[in-house]
Amino acid sequence: MAGLYVEHLALLVDLDRLDQELIGLRAEQRDVPKAIAARQAQLDGLIAEQERVGALLDTQKKTNRDGERELELIERRSARARKRLDGLFVSSQIEATEKEIAALAEQKDEVEFAVLEGMEEADALAAALATAQQAVLDGQSELSSVMSAWAARSPEVAARLDELEVAQKQVVPKIHKDTLRMYMVGLENRQNTQPRGITRSDGINCTMCQTDLPVRWVNEARVGEGVHACLGCKRVLVGKVLEED
Numbered sequence: 001m002a003g004l005y006v007e008h009l010a011l012l013v014d015l016d017r018l019d020q021e022l023i024g025l026r027a028e029q030r031d032v033p034k035a036i037a038a039r040q041a042q043l044d045g046l047i048a049e050q051e052r053v054g055a056l057l058d059t060q061k062k063t064n065r066d067g068e069r070e071l072e073l074i075e076r077r078s079a080r081a082r083k084r085l086d087g088l089f090v091s092s093q094i095e096a097t098e099k100e101i102a103a104l105a106e107q108k109d110e111v112e113f114a115v116l117e118g119m120e121e122a123d124a125l126a127a128a129l130a131t132a133q134q135a136v137l138d139g140q141s142e143l144s145s146v147m148s149a150w151a152a153r154s155p156e157v158a159a160r161l162d163e164l165e166v167a168q169k170q171v172v173p174k175i176h177k178d179t180l181r182m183y184m185v186g187l188e189n190r191q192n193t194q195p196r197g198i199t200r201s202d203g204i205n206c207t208m209c210q211t212d213l214p215v216r217w218v219n220e221a222r223v224g225e226g227v228h229a230c231l232g233c234k235r236v237l238v239g240k241v242l243e244e245d
């Protein structure tokens with residue numbers, strides 16, 4: 001048969017249901033904007049990386065253009081020297097011009113090699129830039145979808161929190177103050193990882209912290225003959241009967 005404390009325990013079950021939803025929604029209200037800010041910061045990092053790679057590519061392209069211009073210059077000088085050679089008869093002058101042509105050819109090889117390397121470097125940077133740009137685009141699209149989802153969700157959360165707070169204010173005064181105090185001790189127990197004011201039993205184990213409970217308490221909680229708090233987690237023990245409503 002139902003004991004004296006059935007109503008006390010039933011009200012705690014109601015309050016717990018409200019509190020658990022409140023705790024979850026408040027966490028959502030606190031954590032989602034933080035996650036959005038973190039994503040924004042991450043995106044800023046991706047944008048900075050894109051700009052850094054873009055600047056490196058611009059510098060490399062300029063270096064490559066300078067190298068190509070230098071090559072043209074060398075070729076022009078070399079063509080002039082060859083033309084001059086055709087009109088020369090004095091052997092010392094021929095020898096000097098041939099040396100000049102050989103030196104220019106050597107210089108050309110060096111610059112050509114540098115330009116080829118520079119072009120490879122520019123290709124690698126262009127590929128890195130494309131990757132960085134794609135990462136920015138992906139980041140922007142993820143951020144905007146998270147933000148628009150939260151813009152739709154947050155008013156729902158706020159409205160539901162208001163409803164729950166009203167319901168909580170209606171339930172609390174109905175609860176006996178000693179019972180409520182015991183509930184609050186369990187709910188606010190900092191040793192517990194999950195904030196919760198009630199627990200249930202599985203055999204003689206507390207389902208929240210696995211501490212053994214006195215058999216008498218388990219029986220009394222089941223039929224509402226007593227209000228007991230688990231010795232481990234300090235949560236109020238409510239019976240199985242109440243779990244099933």
Ligand SMILES: [Zn+2]
Nearest residue numbers: 206209230233
């Ligand atoms: Zn416990």
